[in-house]
Amino acid sequence: MLNMRCLSIVFDLDEMLIVANTMRSYEDRIEVLTGWIGQESYLVRVFGMTSELKRYVENRALLKQYAENDVVTDSGQTYNVKLEDVPVNATGNECVQRPVLRLSEKM
Numbered sequence: 138m139l140n141m142r143c144l145s146i147v148f149d150l151d152e153m154l155i156v157a158n159t160m161r162s163y164e165d166r167i168e169v170l171t172g173w174i175g176q177e178s179y180l181v182r183v184f185g186m187t188s189e190l191k192r193y194v195e196n197r198a199l200l201k202q203y204a205e206n207d208v209v210t211d212s213g214q215t216y217n218v219k220l221e222d223v224p225v226n227a228t229g230n231e232c233v234q235r236p237v238l239r240l241s242e243k244m
Contacts, residue, residue, distance in 0.1 A: 160204070163197035203238065211240050 158166075170190040177183050202209045209216045218236040225231045 158196070158200070160197065160200055163193055163200065167193050167197065199240075207236075209238050209240065214241070216240055 167190060170186050170193065174183055174186050174190065177186065199209050199211065207218050216238045218238055220234040221237045222232040223235050225233055
């Protein structure tokens with residue numbers, strides 16, 4: 138079962154969990170990337186790390202919204218939690234409900 142304090146990014150095609158982060162793991166990664174960006178002189182790497190930093194900051198903001206309100210607002214649209222049945226084991230004979238937020242794909 139997923140930790141309720143984590144923002145889980147789920148690959149939608151087969152529901153395979155890619156990553157789950159806590160607020161602390163986001164903050165740690167943001168701190169590390171900020172330090173690396175300040176030391177890097179190669180502009181292509183700076184651009185790549187800056188893009189990654191932006192994604193981490195955005196995802197941390199989404200997690201904060203979810204933790205405080207059980208809803209997320211992204212690009213002006215509010216997404217409410219929906220409960221979905223998820224199999225507990227491989228046989229699928231036992232299910233639990235988990236809260237899910239499905240955001241539109243960003244281009």
